[in-house]
Amino acid sequence: MLTGPIKNEVDKLWEAFWTGGIANPLTVIEQITFLLFIRHLDEIQISKDNKKNLLGIEDDSPVFQKSEQDLRWGNFSNREPETMFNLFTKVDGVFDHMKAIGNKDGVFAQFMKGATFMIPTPKLLDQVVQMVGKIKMDDRDTKGDLYEYLLGKIATAGRNGQFRTPRHIIKMMVELMQPGKEEIICDPSAGTAGFLVAAGEYMHEHHNDWFMDQSFLKHYNKGMFNGTEFDATMIRIAAMNLQLHGIEEPDLTFKDSLSEANADQKEKYTMILANPPFKGSLDYDGVEASLLKTVKTKKTELLFVALMLRMMKTGGRCAVIIPDGVLFGSSKAHKQIRSEIIEKHKLEAVISMPSGVFKPYAGVSTAILIFTKTNSGGTDKVWFYDMKADGFSLDDKRNQSVDKLFSPNLGEMSEGQRGEFHSKCNMPDIISRYKNLDAEGDRKRTEQSFFVPFDEIKANDWDLSINRYKEIVYEEVKYDAPADILADIRQLDEDRSEALTKLEEMLR
Incomplete structure (x- = not known):
């Protein structure tokens, strides 16, 4: 279950993206998604390293080569914002490495063509990284709830008839x-x-x-x-x-x-x-x-x-x-x-x-x-x-x-x-x-x-509208006779005149 503190972090993060000039909800979610995947890559490498240490078997398909250790989540996430930002944006940096993974590590990696890094400042990148770092990635419910909470923030009108189904x-x-x-x-x-x-x-x-x-x-x-x-x-x-x-x-x-x-x-x-x-x-x-x-x-x-x-x-x-x-x-x-x-x-x-x-x-x-x-x-x-x-x-x-x-x-x-x-x-x-x-x-x-x-x-020409077949019950509404309505109006008029007369007497 998604806790209140994590929700608050997401809300603050959303506001930070907005302040930083990224107002399209889909862009915000996509950028956070990239970071979730980058963290996931590091966890895959940790699993491979543990297996190597336990069994003594050399891994012939590491996610990160020896020269790419700086690009791992566990290494860059504690760096200064400027250093972290440079690691992301440089050629063959964190983001390029993520795109180059190809189809080696899950279905998400297959769709990296055209992915663009759009977080504009070191400060915002650091905020996002720290928030993503707080998520319990070994908890399916927490991860799923977090993503659903993110998706729930899509509030822009649908394009070409596409909009998020409740x-x-x-x-x-x-x-x-x-x-x-x-x-x-x-x-x-x-x-x-x-x-x-x-x-x-x-x-x-x-x-x-x-x-x-x-x-x-x-x-x-x-x-x-x-x-x-x-x-x-x-x-x-x-x-x-x-x-x-x-x-x-x-x-x-x-x-x-x-x-x-x-x-x-x-x-x-x-x-x-x-x-x-x-x-x-x-x-x-x-x-x-x-x-x-x-x-x-x-x-x-x-x-x-x-x-x-x-x-x-x-x-x-x-x-x-x-x-x-x-x-x-x-x-x-x-x-x-x-x-x-x-x-x-x-x-x-x-x-x-x-x-x-x-x-x-x-x-x-x-x-x-x-x-x-x-x-x-x-x-x-x-x-x-x-x-x-x-x-x-x-x-x-x-x-x-x-x-x-x-x-x-x-x-x-x-x-x-x-x-x-x-x-x-x-x-x-x-x-x-x-x-x-x-x-x-x-x-x-x-x-x-x-x-x-x-x-x-x-x-009915294959009509499937429920209104074609639904029957409506009409309730009879009874009204008083016109003569009785006129009598009531006269009585109200007499009562009003009497009340005005009493008020005038009180004011004399």
Whole structure:
């Protein structure tokens, strides 16, 4: 668990970056990420040295050569700020050495091309180094929590429809999907790898005993987690995020998921968790040909859904966030992708989310689609849920409105307290109901969740908007007769006149 003092150090550090002229949150996180990796390299060398001393075996692939000892964290971190800064910025110095590591030491090192040292002053570098030096690097939880706290400071608006998915929404989606022991999980728009990290944390939380199985551990560290990202900064952050959470060798790919370069990604994954870019339009010649056969469109949100269908193995499951327009858009392409999922595969759930979920990044209304790739249909009815509250205020401040978002002690609450909790956070209810869909059959269209049969959806041009099917109960409001209202007004007028008369008498 991240302690208050470390949080305070991070907050001070953030302020120091801002004062030092680095205001872009992604740049700040990237620079801190470089230092975390540089410290990690020294720890690898320490491990190699200990092995050499214990076994007497010479290491033929040291991280640091004898002439590079000054570049090790344990040696430069106690130097004067000016000396440390010179060691970083000189040719073949600390930063150049980090970039030259290549793919020898973990997935993060593979994405060093284009990395730039941007800490402008010796004083700021010293502050960052001292803060990073206080982190318990042998504690997966502390390292992971620290990085999540850093990522939580990304508050700039999304570019091209990309913005950070709230972590509680990611956790809810993972809880709904319940990833299994042999999953091969992919996020084709990985960003900071939030979905992949959350899937790993789910296994630690719910199935810690799995980690005693060596075959599972091998699969967990290499093969289970996969992601694609076309932003160089993002993929470096994603790689470090996964490594700090204890996932040693994730398969991250630096390319555009929708391009021909990604054409080999076919029927490889058993689960996809994603929040692909909402905005964007591509030229047809920039899109991989097989996607256009599924849905002829230039819209990225539709192309990504087609991509996910292609990437999954038969039987693979997907939970994806899409903008509301995908649910009810009337264009040929919108209807085409919806009918593809509903007719040829198995659409299981549509969870509509309130528009404030992505504030302050954007106010767009969104939904979660959950479906299984079957290639043979299987949709007989679709479960709809109208999420009204996610445990946070739906304004730009996004203040948390309940103490515990997941697994609250509802059994210890009174009926009134449970009702108040539900009015502020629907996520436990969503998870509970989705895991017990057999009990949802008798729910009415006036309630917050209900089923809609395949034939009705087909008759409505594959419309998946919950408002198309939800029934609203109108309560009759009774008003007094006009004559009675006029009589009340006259009485009020008489009372007012009488009060004025008494006041005048008192003032004489």
